[in-house]
Amino acid sequence: MQNEPLPPLSLPTMALQPALAALAAIGQEHLLSFYSELPAAQQQALLAQVASIDLAGLPKLIDGYVKNKPAAAVSGSIDPVDAYALSGKRSASGAAWDRAAARQSGIALIGAGKVAAFTVAGGQGSRLGYDGPKGCYPAGAVTRKPLFAMLADWILAAQERFGKGNTIPWLIMTSPGNHRQTTEFFAANQHFGLRPQDVMFFPQGQLPSMEMGTGKILLAGPSEIALNPDGHGGSIKALYASGTTKMLADRGIEQICYVQVDNPLVRVIDPLFLGLHAGARDSSADMSSKFVAKTDPAEKVGLLCRVDGKTAVVEYSDAPVEMQARRNPDGSLVFSAGSIAIHVIARKFIERLNDGSGVSMPYHRAEKKVAFYDIARRTAVTPDKNNAIKLETFVFDALPLAASTAASGSITMETDRVDEFAPIKNADGNDSPATCSAIQTLRAARWLEAAGCAIPRKADGSPDCVLELSPRIAFDGDEVRSLVGTTLPRAIERGAVINLGSK
């Protein structure tokens, strides 16, 4: 079925008097301090920004998160999740699980056209400091392909192998700040080989940045409110409010494969994960998660746990140190399921969360330096210390809203760190472009070596080459095995820099 792209972004607006009255009622009328001095177009844009804020809900947010700090969220019983472990056993009971059968049922779902890919790409990427949407960042170890192109390759690879003629739609959540640049980048790059009608963009919501202590919303300029995207958790609302879930329902799509834009290794459409999540007919889980095993208790990732019997992510900073350090008799960590922000979400779950029954996601408070316009001094200020509170919602907070029985609520599946996790967060150091490139090489080298290809090694054991292997050539280690000696080489030369079939 052909799908029309969603209409371009348009914001609702508000008339001056109702805007003034609503702002005055909550002590935020300073936002219109310069209104009368602005040209008409800027007046309109400013009123549209006011209209985009949930003014009625604001006082509660300011009280709960800006003037006061919410108490650490974790309370109640915390247990490890019963995961589908890489060993082929369930982590709690040790019972074996059937990998091949789960993979086959995932393949059947893709072949029946019931699966969409979803990438959240609305973040500001402030730690990386790249000028432009993060998805445009050149990340291929050899090709320097942008992150968006690398994710598109995974979708094309799944479509080519399992689609049976069906295409896999790709939903991309932008933010009002990067929507236009993102859509233009896709158009300029021929949608990275996907059909334009299969790529659907929608913007997430925004929240105002507020002055620390007072809760006054900051102005970014005389005609502009300081707004920030409402976090990746905003996707739960935006998927529905944008009409995307309706479009998915019309197209017969049941499962949404959620990934973040900054991890080019992620197998965006993973038949095995899909099969485990969707289970037997009519008994799909609501929202499921992949994780990597933590070996160092100090690694700063959220932990997938059972909190009061429900799957949840406990943030690193909220989990007691003693709990994080607890070990099993074999030395492994008891709480080892490090969340890596890879989920499958049932479309019906998103619909349920938006059915008006009052389910809401908690907010997370971050103290930040936010540039602002000083109203009294009529000047722009770049603060040198934290001056503002930004609020965000996190997608993993939807997990405890899933049904409580393990099968219909949420499954968790372990994946290998080198196979699927190399996010680009920082400009240097951990989780940087350099570590991402190194892991791309490491993964290709590992798969090739296991298939009999000779890999040159440095004294420290790391590969002495740079490799980029496209998922369109090989989706996993098993496929590499069947290609070594034909499409893929039997040996790699020392110091080689090779693009292994990345188009």
Ligand code: UTP
């Ligand atoms: P991060 O939490 O790493 O944030 O986002 P970021 O914006 O990319 O980077 P920093 O923190 O400013 O350095 C993880 C994923 O969630 C998306 C990002 O685009 C990324 O794919 N995200 C984040 C959104 O889509 N919207 C948001 O409001 C926040």
